[in-house]
Amino acid sequence: MSTQSPRSDPRIGLRTMQEADLEAVLAVQRHCYRPELIESRHALASRRRLAPDTCWVAERADTLLGYLFAHPWAGEKPPALDTPLAGLPAGADTLFIHDLALHPDARGHGVGPKLVDEALRVARARGLVYSRLVAVQGADAFWARFGYRAYRLPTSKLACYGDDALGMQRAL
Numbered sequence: 001m002s003t004q005s006p007r008s009d010p011r012i013g014l015r016t017m018q019e020a021d022l023e024a025v026l027a028v029q030r031h032c033y034r035p036e037l038i039e040s041r042h043a044l045a046s047r048r049r050l051a052p053d054t055c056w057v058a059e060r061a062d063t064l065l066g067y068l069f070a071h072p073w074a075g076e077k078p079p080a081l082d083t084p085l086a087g088l089p090a091g092a093d094t095l096f097i098h099d100l101a102l103h104p105d106a107r108g109h110g111v112g113p114k115l116v117d118e119a120l121r122v123a124r125a126r127g128l129v130y131s132r133l134v135a136v137q138g139a140d141a142f143w144a145r146f147g148y149r150a151y152r153l154p155t156s157k158l159a160c161y162g163d164d165a166l167g168m169q170r171a172l
Helices: 018-031 041-050 111-126 140-144 156-159
Strands: 013-015 056-060 065-072 094-102 130-135 166-170
Touching: 013 111, 018 041, 018 056, 018 065, 018 094, 056 111, 056 166, 065 111, 094 111, 111 130, 130 140, 140 166, 156 166
Parallel strands: 094 130
Antiparallel strands: 013 056, 056 065, 065 094, 130 166
């Protein structure tokens, strides 16, 4: 399912994230999230290291405009926020979209849908059957555009994501 924006900017390209992108990623993160949702370089780098083919950046003229961290996961319970992953679980059936953030200058140009479409394409190619995420800061309406629906998670599993966190999932 593609939800490309009619204002899509053809000068914005996608590529897999590299270690050298992390400083720019952290800068975008600071523009997008409340302080309690900011994650460490170490936590984000662990996800990129473990799943380099599902972590992407969007850029225009060598300026990073947005990013997506995703990784294979098993089951419905999300990994903790700002906690480095030592490894990926055996029997992964899910693409867990850990974080998608766009610099304010990138919004409205189809960058978010491009990043999501690419991650879901890779997940299908890997044979994963679900995609799950935790929507924060009211992002559930954005994710619903891609077919994600709320599902019940224990409050204890969502606590680190904030009071407005909502577990969401879809079949691939």
